[in-house]
Amino acid sequence: MSGTREKGFNERLNAAAEARKVQLDKFRAKPGPDDPAVVERQAARRAAVIARDVRAAERKIAKAQLAAKEAERYAAEQAEKAMQEADALQKAADQAARDVTSLMEQKAARDARYAARKARQR
Numbered sequence: 001m002s003g004t005r006e007k008g009f010n011e012r013l014n015a016a017a018e019a020r021k022v023q024l025d026k027f028r029a030k031p032g033p034d035d036p037a038v039v040e041r042q043a044a045r046r047a048a049v050i051a052r053d054v055r056a057a058e059r060k061i062a063k064a065q066l067a068a069k070e071a072e073r074y075a076a077e078q079a080e081k082a083m084q085e086a087d088a089l090q091k092a093a094d095q096a097a098r099d100v101t102s103l104m105e106q107k108a109a110r111d112a113r114y115a116a117r118k119a120r121q122r
Contacts, residue, residue, distance in 0.1 A: 031038050
């Protein structure tokens with residue numbers, strides 16, 4: 001069984017030069033910035049970025065509309081609650097006015113009875 005053969009210095013230099021040549025050929029084969037395919041890809045990327053920004057703006061608009069609807073609904077609920085409280089206060093005020101009127105009438109009747117009794121005693 002023979003061992004692996006060690007590469008010599010010249011063979012390693014040739015292999016490195018060949019690898020550099022392959023890399024250079026690969027780099028030269030790439031299209032330049034003015035190539036139609038490259039321009040098309042860049043345009044597609046820009047279009048994708050613009051579309052993403054448009055979708056983000058649409059989401060923000062939708063969130064703002066939802067927040068506006070929520071605020072409107074909250075304001076309507078608060079207005080309804082205020083109306084109910086105002087109605088309750090109005091009913092309480094009316095009841096208090098009736099109670100005061102009733103008490104005044106009762107006091108006037110009591111005073112009249114007292115005055116009549118005093119008039120009979122003289």
